Amino acid sequence: MNGPDRALDETRSLVVPALRKAVDRLDPQLRKVVAYHLGWVDEHGDPTVEDGGKAVRPTLALAGARAVGADPSAVVAGAVAVELVHNFSLVHDDIMDRDVTRRHRPTVWSIWGEPTAILAGDAMASLAREVVLEDTGTGAPRAALMLERATRTLIHGQVQDMEFEERGTVPLAECEAMSTRKTSSLLAASTVIGALLADADRDLVRPLWSYGIHVGLAFQLIDDVLGIWGDPKVTGKSNHSDLRAKKKSLPMTWALEQGSADADRLRAWLTTGGTTESEIASAVDALDRLRAKDWAEHRAADLVDAAKNDLDGTALVRDAVDELCELADFICARKA
Numbered sequence: 403m404n405g406p407d408r409a410l411d412e413t414r415s416l417v418v419p420a421l422r423k424a425v426d427r428l429d430p431q432l433r434k435v436v437a438y439h440l441g442w443v444d445e446h447g448d449p450t451v452e453d454g455g456k457a458v459r460p461t462l463a464l465a466g467a468r469a470v471g472a473d474p475s476a477v478v479a480g481a482v483a484v485e486l487v488h489n490f491s492l493v494h495d496d497i498m499d500r501d502v503t504r505r506h507r508p509t510v511w512s513i514w515g516e517p518t519a520i521l522a523g524d525a526m527a528s529l530a531r532e533v534v535l536e537d538t539g540t541g542a543p544r545a546a547l548m549l550e551r552a553t554r555t556l557i558h559g560q561v562q563d564m565e566f567e568e569r570g571t572v573p574l575a576e577c578e579a580m581s582t583r584k585t586s587s588l589l590a591a592s593t594v595i596g597a598l599l600a601d602a603d604r605d606l607v608r609p610l611w612s613y614g615i616h617v618g619l620a621f622q623l624i625d626d627v628l629g630i631w632g633d634p635k636v637t638g639k640s641n642h643s644d645l646r647a648k649k650k651s652l653p654m655t656w657a658l659e660q661g662s663a664d665a666d667r668l669r670a671w672l673t674t675g676g677t678t679e680s681e682i683a684s685a686v687d688a689l690d691r692l693r694a695k696d697w698a699e700h701r702a703a704d705l706v707d708a709a710k711n712d713l714d715g716t717a718l719v720r721d722a723v724d725e726l727c728e729l730a731d732f733i734c735a736r737k738a
């Protein structure tokens with residue numbers, strides 16, 4: 403097992419028992435739905451072991467704690483909280499996007515309906531707050547406030563994402579700002595929450611935050627790439643969902659700015675085109691001819707370099723910085 407895979411695995415063994423304890427507090431109906439989404443039970447509530455997600459955010463939380471010299475086992479509450487906020491956003495996102503597959507299984511709303519899925523998401527968001535506020539350490543209020551702000555920012559990003567679907571074109575800078583809100587806010591919050599719970603000095607928290615912002619945008623770029631060119635058997639998600647919804651993903655937004663016949667074709671398709679298999683395939687062909695995937699991968703690699711630079715020359719613990727750098731590389735190279 404390589405470094406990041408080992409770190410993600412270690413996170414699961416430290417965080418999942420605490421996550422289960424938190425989820426156990428829910429009423430039996432929502433407990434089953436949330437446990438299903440997290441890959442612990444099947445839709446009848448019988449125990450199973452399914453894909454519960456990569457655990458990137460809690461891994462960042464534990465690595466961030468290590469980076470400021472804290473014991474990761476003392477900040478598990480923060481790791482649990484960011485994973486809960488993340489999963490709340492996924493369950494609600496699947497409703498909004500009408501996606502029927504996530505983590506290789508039917509989505510929550512497609513099994514139990516929208517009202518139950520909304521409540522399951524809400525329950526995870528409120529459990530996240532509860533878990534952090536229960537922490538009695540001196541850093542807990544700072545951590546709780548930061549998590550609330552990150553959640554509000556993520557919601558702001560999601561509203562913009564929806565609004566951009568209705569607009570013909572969106573400047574790339576605006577699309578990156580939206581993605582930073584939608585995705586980087588929680589990755590940055592994840593990277594600092596362990597450090598905040600450990601009451602770390604602001605000078606140590608600042609580079610971790612900046613790292614999380616850069617890594618978060620790289621994460622979204624790769625997510626957008628996988629949504630267009632990924633293998634659904636590997637990603638475990640519905641294929642071409644962003645294209646069918648005519649979303650202004652980052653590669654699409656960049657492609658529209660290229661001022662060529664293919665950019666014009668894409669613009670025309672976004673305004674009046676259909677979403678049959680062959681129409682989607684033509685849109686992908688245009689993106690391929692523009693080399694939009696190469697652009698996105700290079701941009702993500704540059705952001706990973708920027709994230710590594712954020713940690714360079716700081717007083718953060720060297721081994722943990724190395725782990726964060728490996729995680730950044732993993733985020734860029736991931737296929738799911």
Ligand SMILES: CC(C)=CCC/C(C)=C/CC/C(C)=C/COP(=O)(O)OP(=O)(O)O
Nearest residue numbers: 455456457458491494495557560584585625
């Ligand atoms: C309010 C609201 C609905 C907001 C939606 C925000 C949203 C869905 C942003 C996208 C974030 C993202 C790239 C998720 C995939 O994470 P991942 O690949 O780490 O997923 P995993 O846990 O399955 O591995």
